[in-house]
Amino acid sequence: MSLTSRAALSCHPSTPEPEVDSIEATVSLQDDGSLALVYVLCGRTDSLDIPRLRPPVFRDELWRRTCFEVFLKPDAGPAYREFNFSPSGEWAAYGFDDYRVRNAWRPDGEAATVFERDGDRLWLTARLPHAFFAKAAGSPQMRIALSAVVQNSDGRLSYWALRHPAGKPDFHHPQAFAAVDDALIFSKEGTGT
Template identity: 35%
Template sequence: MPHLVSHPAHPPALVRSIEARIIAFDATWLRVRWKIMGCAKLVVPAFAGKGRADELWKTTCFELFLQPPTEESYIEVNLSPSERWNAYNFSGRREGMSERPMPREPDCTMRLGTDMAIFDAALPATGLPPAPLKAGFSAVIEEEGGVKSYWALAHSGDAPDFHDPACFLEEVAAPSGA
């Protein structure tokens, strides 16, 4: 699993590590998993039911960026343990943002233990750009006391910026059975 790193300007309280990876990709679903170690003080948003919502990044949420390798455009998918989600198109880095249509809502599940949490998401494959793709995994983690840390595959600036193309480090092959 690729390891995410926390932005040095926003250290976590107890979270020790976050790993993220694609666990399956077929013609129907892209399945993604984030594993959080040190989750004893993790703030988990209350269940809100499926539905689009903005500003999910204000508390614990998980994000996936997907970009065709030769294009400036990319998509951002935000996923919350509350089951709220959103997807956006961008024409370039933080430019031309619009809501991305999805053929059905993603499925999200959070399993929380005493030291480890697992967040799984299944995204409808027909709502994503065609593979191959470059992917950026990220997470905003809120812990008790308002401590927020920002995790990505890489950080290149003084402030967290998940839209930085330097964060899109993983390669996503075409789905199996497609």
């Protein structure tokens, strides 16, 4: 039996995107220890710049176009991991020792992603093997930051997140993370939206 939570992402007020009505993320811890993520974007998808399908390889700088992201960190300590998923099928993963201090960690293996589009709805499903985030855990409690970058057909980017810290969009900021208990229920404590 998997454990599941669902959350709505909000657009950063400095980057409004009227073509997107909503983005919702569902996170499920599977019986095999893997983490399944489903992002659903609703809106006028023909007005968005969606990367075309490519081989599902590791690629840097996916955040420069439409992509979906998850950040995972232990409740204690500053280290965390970032995972990016493009509708193209490409993906990326990074380790950080502290806020925006990248380390040499690279995952051993591949993330599996599936992208679907139907009218005004886009779905991106990703699965992370347990080994990708197990060592990032380090404590029984985890924190999670869910986010998305959406590029419209004019090239403008909007930034969506579970929580936005004050100031400019910053998915790495500690206030972007929400507490996750053993049942993957999102906590309402802390600051941000």
